[in-house]
Amino acid sequence: MTGFDHAFDLSRRRFLESIGIAGAAFGMATAAPWAARAAQSGRGRGGGDRVRFGVIGTGDRGSALLENLLQSRNGVVAAVCDDYAPNLARGLALTEGKAQTFTNHRAMLDARAVDAVVIATPLHMHASQTLDALDAGLPVFCEKSMARTLDDCTAMVVKARETRLPLQIGHQRLFKPTYLNAIAKIRAGEIGKVTQVRSSWHRHRDWRRPVPPGSGLERRINWRMYREYSAGLLTELASHQTQVADWAFDAVPRRIMGSGSICYWKDGREVPDHIALIYEYDGGRKHIYTSLLNNRRYGCEEQIQGDNGSIEAEVGKMFAEDSPPVPGLQRLIQDVSEGVFRTIPIGGASWASELPVTHIAPQPLGRGEYNETLLQLEHFAETVKTRRLEWTLLRYGYHASVAALLGEQAIETGQPVIWPEALVLPRTIT
């Protein structure tokens, strides 16, 4: 084992241990069984056949997923597919030229060259590629959000239920120790009744990717700017955090209100660069969300607020609503009032209850450290082997995608949008 491999193996073990520690706190086997299974299977030596993955879409995100897949213990990258030559070359280079290449996803499916597909194409392509893969009998890992339209999101779920094939959506926070620990403490009542989640994803950039001059590829490369292909901040960022809010509340929103505008980057884009939404849950609980592209002071945060404390999930911190007094200092106050002078017991390292902090600042994907993105992909590989549809994960992914799209409706109509009952998936399926 090389020095790098050894370091990576150590980071894997530390990561899985932290999942185990989080899981011990709240019986993860029942509350987050996917994470328990992932951690358990991850401790193995990776025996048995490796799943042959085909990665469809090897742009920025697809390449990042590909780099993770190359480090996975239970998968290999057998094929890459992209209809944009530079991206395809990038994907092939990452596999050191070993993968088969395709410019059309149907050709990849027809070639029967893979056991499962990973889809990281622009949002508007997710549905057709997912449905084609499931029809071909192949499990699918699809990047979030699920699809561009509500009908497409629903069609993907229906197809997964029909085929009973694994369909997993890319919400890696469901595998991150910081979040698992946060949910453990919420479920244990440590911050009391959670009534509000306040989250934000603020950046300071135009969010554009460079386009070769004169290529005519603006809409293709910067698809996130155009309504035909994406709902922008909602589908590309917010859905991560609507998933976290659903997880914290253990519920699905009932009503959404929203406001959005092209406030700062007036450069021909069609989607807002500044959004604010309120997702209302039963009992008057709310998820308040903002995202903008001209200030990064408050970055990416989720503040989960209960009547007994707060959790800042992204940075892994928990705060009691009222700090308990230091016993020795309480005694001091009493001593002073009684005229007593004696030794004050105090001292010893202590911390406010803190969740494990795994990342302080966003870490770039790629080689180096085992992380939740890799764990979710290895988990997917295990479901491919066992042909198990992880329904709870799919349910979170679906509701997060619907939340993004209904948020778009609320912004465009300027009216509150009621979450349709038909778009609430059951907690379990037979």
Added chain:
Amino acid sequence: MTFDVPMPVSVVSDRFTAMGTRAEAHLFDAPAGPDAILLVRRAVARAEATLTIHRPSPTTALNERLARGEAAAVDDPILLDALETAEALWRRTNGLFDPTAGAFPGAGGGGFGHLGFDARTARVRPETPSRLDFGGLGKGLALDHAATALRAAGVVAGLISLGESSILALGSHPHGEGWRLGVPHPEHGGYFLQELTLREEALSISATGDRRAAVDRAPTVRPETGEPILTAMTAVAVDRSAATAEAFSTAMLVATAEEREALVLAASEPTRLFIHVFDPVPTAVRVLA
């Protein structure tokens, strides 16, 4: 000692969370009353806002430049003061206290000595990519700022605790000479590891003994090599400056036995240093200073 008729003493108190820990402050017969207690919050908040690496701050902005090995000016006065203090303490502890993180000189990396900090010009010119982490000094600096503000406001008696490991003792206990503090024995409840009397001094405690309280917290490491310190120990340091006490308690923890002895021998009033090493058999506690 008790008095038959206790003299009435006014006390203003505050409890809040800051710097990732719980803070508690008690001021006795403070001239400014409740306003005085706000001085503590403000001082701690200002220090945290400047020195945190967990949110955008002057320190994280500087770290972005340091990570690229770029020179940078240090414009923020609190950050500049922190760097000046850190440099002095890095020298006094022979490098055992080092607020740079991640790159270890023994492995060809950085370290404070390679930061190229010039207090006169308020600039850093790193020789290698580097990063600052004031986690081992921030509480002490915050307490020193609080002490300055409280004394200026006429406060003569108070006790402020940040995480119960960094404690500032202003003046004396209302009913006695100084403040008598006892560090509880980590394994024998009801016993003190050490008792000290402080007057206008600060106390810092650093320990490796109990890892269970903090899941996945980074271990204390030797700055030279990054080697984690695994021996169960508690280091206690006292000084007029809380920052000095904090730096020395950390240094004592990461030092070898010889280095520790050198620190103790070199320490002069007001600095007092103590180390408690816990053998595998807990009863055999050796106090080296």
